[in-house]
Amino acid sequence: MPRSTTSSSPPAKGGPVTLAMVARRAGVSPQTVSNALNAPDLLRPETLERVRRTIDEMGYRPSRAAQTLRTRSSKLIGYGIRPTPAGTTSPVMDRFLHALSQAADAAGYRVLLFASPPGGASLKGHEELLDQHDVDGFVLSDTERNDPRQTWLAKRGVPFVGFGRMWSKRQVGDWVDVDGASGTDAAVEHLTALGHRRIAFLGWPRGSEVGDDRAEGWQRAMRRHELPTRGRRAQSIDAVDAARAAATPLLDAGATAVVAASDTLALGCYHALRERGAAPDRDVAVVGFDDSPTAAFLAPGLTTLAQPLEAVGRECVRLLLARMANPTAPPERVLLEPSLVLRDSTPAPDA
């Protein structure tokens, strides 16, 4: 039996449970069911008890049903908050979440949280928020290739917007993302303008879409400037010690500048430089990515790419509201440019 594509309550066979179905099963009038929900003191206790039991048994969700009838909206936007990973320099999601709340508030909506488990995407929290609180839509972050959430929500006709692409040709839905490739391209532009030619890239292991995107920008800018990329690329998990080890061969090969896929990787470069008595404000230029709070506090301050998180939050709300207003419009995707924040870690190469 096909699932309903318009109701997001746990689908009963053939569609959502209605007030009329509850009334029939309980042997009362629809008015009595309505009263049980909204004016229980008008009913005799036995009747109230019988109707409530029937509601529970059938899994009837009155306000969800009301929403399906488009008589009201909960004015709630659901968002799964993830734990900040330990050992990264990049707790930037709180800035995003504040921007999201602010944009939602301005539009008459509110952000309703659930705690997302660490690791992969989960559908459970989304299902509960739909079921218990009638959210009008969702903002998804940390989207991945083959992320199950978009398809799951789309099937149920629930509006959503992703912060992050799905990275798949068969992707559904609207998203807002930051153009990582454009950011690392701009970093290479800045470094070549300073006179650098041996510009390396320290990225994450291939297969992470965000990481591959950031690598791609470095690659294309190098190609444009006819600079060799062979032997100038290394990879590391997003941890300082691993990044220090990974950066060493790049420095051995004579790189005068390193573009890193994250501030954490950039910090690994700092440590690799220190190990050899060099410094990122004198000997080798280092560019990070994320403009994490740590970047400003390093000595020397880290030149890095800042994600426009306030704009991402605003755009997420704008796209979500547009989707609610017009469920059948073609998907809208917004790619925002990161900006290069110049600090002290990008000197010109030695003359």
Place this chain on the structure above:
Amino acid sequence: MPRSTTSSSPPAKGGPVTLAMVARRAGVSPQTVSNALNAPDLLRPETLERVRRTIDEMGYRPSRAAQTLRTRSSKLIGYGIRPTPAGTTSPVMDRFLHALSQAADAAGYRVLLFASPPGGASLKGHEELLDQHDVDGFVLSDTERNDPRQTWLAKRGVPFVGFGRMWSKRQVGDWVDVDGASGTDAAVEHLTALGHRRIAFLGWPRGSEVGDDRAEGWQRAMRRHELPTRGRRAQSIDAVDAARAAATPLLDAGATAVVAASDTLALGCYHALRERGAAPDRDVAVVGFDDSPTAAFLAPGLTTLAQPLEAVGRECVRLLLARMANPTAPPERVLLEPSLVLRDSTPAPDA
């Protein structure tokens, strides 16, 4: 006219607007008003329109009224999210917020956000969340002396819990806080055990309750060890450059260790040490406060006091639920211990 102490909707004269009052004004039965709200398709359009207009005019909030009757709960906890201040090392509130969401979820509640304006506490967001979404209670953070929120909520009979004390004898309500004095006391204990005697304190300007509390722990531990505190205390706003300047006289006066009221201030000490060719892992010990993400990434890694934010989130939810269950119970206050995270910035003094 005294305000109602049990309703949190915008108070009408003499108490909240009821369904019966709306019915009387609109010239219809209470059942018709209930239908207008819950089964509008049962009414003729003219009747529906008239009832809706009356509802708007009188500011009737059906679900709020229902909650006042204790027939249902929204299962929502309101929380005002603040923008992360720029230029601090300490964006720790996202960890708190995840912990809060997780604890709320586990108890069948959800956290509903509104964007709090930067600066002082505001009542507007709280009022809107009560009015529009019927939240069952609030968690308040960044509480201050003479914070208007607690009194405002208490007057309306709305349950709340503060993350942070009110620091006033006339405080109302429940709170959870971190014992800052106990943290800096533990820092001094650690330093004296290493052999330090000339232990300075770099704090915020007096008058900030959190800052004064952290200063107090240093002071009492110094007194317990019969160590002099005169000339060993300096103050700075929470910014690295200001802290560097403020730390200099402490170092001039021969301090072998500095306990700082925040990681940002500790970082100022790092810079002050570097200026004089000294280092926090060799010459002078430095202890921070907050265990911000930056602390682990500094070179050397910063010894600092970690706030038990997960426990704070859990306790906030526990106290709030207890308050909802028993509005007249005496206030409960929970003070949690920070823990000293040892890294490389606390060497023993030179022999």
